[in-house]
Amino acid sequence: MTRKPDSFEDIPAMADEIAQLMASRFGGARRGERFDLSTMVRRRGGALPDRLRRKAKRLAEADILARSPRIARQLPLADLGRAHAALLAHLQPLGEIARFQGRAISLTATVVFGLLLLGAAIIWVMVGRGTL
Incomplete structure (x- = not known):
């Protein structure tokens, strides 16, 4: 998913994609296990450069906030899209x-x-x- 997010409903998919890439590249999950991005950032976030770690934390917080539609509509989708693209470019x-x-x-x-x-x-x- 490299396109710009259209709505807050795209945020969980972006976070899941980054979490899967972190798990496959850095480890931290057994075969068949799937963790959310906040867990992967907590477990393997130290393997990311500082700049990307901050973006991953921001995306993980947005993933949690996206569960509430009223708050999710206030999230900056453009910033989250750029954070996702930067993490994707680094991990992929x-x-x-x-x-x-x-x-x-x-x-x-x-x-x-x-x-x-x-x-x-x-x-x-x-x-x-x-x-x-």
């Missing part, structure tokens, strides 16, 4: 597939480095015994 570039590939490459590099060290230790022991 690394998708779930890219993170999985990064973890797989990291694990593979760790195993290869371990095997390299093991091979070096074996060669060192063989040279020390005089068999090589």
